[in-house]
Amino acid sequence: MIITGAVVVILDESKKVLILKRPDFAHWAPLLWGLPGGKIEEGETPLDAAARETKEETNLDVENLKVLKLDIDIPIAAYYTSTYDGEVRLDFEHDDWVWASRDEIGEYDLAPDVLGMYDWVLKNG
Numbered sequence: 001m002i003i004t005g006a007v008v009v010i011l012d013e014s015k016k017v018l019i020l021k022r023p024d025f026a027h028w029a030p031l032l033w034g035l036p037g038g039k040i041e042e043g044e045t046p047l048d049a050a051a052r053e054t055k056e057e058t059n060l061d062v063e064n065l066k067v068l069k070l071d072i073d074i075p076i077a078a079y080y081t082s083t084y085d086g087e088v089r090l091d092f093e094h095d096d097w098v099w100a101s102r103d104e105i106g107e108y109d110l111a112p113d114v115l116g117m118y119d120w121v122l123k124n125g
Contacts, residue, residue, distance in 0.1 A: 006050035007037030009080040009121045016099035017118045034111035046077035059089035070120045072113045080121040
């Protein structure tokens with residue numbers, strides 16, 4: 001499978017994950033809650049794309065990204081970190097954001113594989 005995108009699971013100091021609500025006009029997973037990330041641009045590594053997309057979508061500078069090793073059926077590279085700088089400020093690609101705990105995340109309509117990635121990081125990160 002050719003990797004075409006990258007996402008980042010970002011945890012805060014209390015292990016809450018940052019999720020973003022996709023707008024109704026999104027071509028993939030409209031109105032669902034997902035992770036920061038997006039398409040890899042030409043000449044860009046998946047790691048670079050993950051950091052760039054996170055900055056564009058959330059205004060956060062992420063560092064110390066580690067590979068999330070979960071077998072999923074979508075062509076993305078997944079990373080996780082709890083090292084970030086800045087305050088969340090959304091761009092036009094999302095309507096809302098929240099830091100959700102494992103107990104709270106079930107209250108949100110999640111995009112595919114978000115819960116699996118969050119659980120993997122909680123267990124292995």
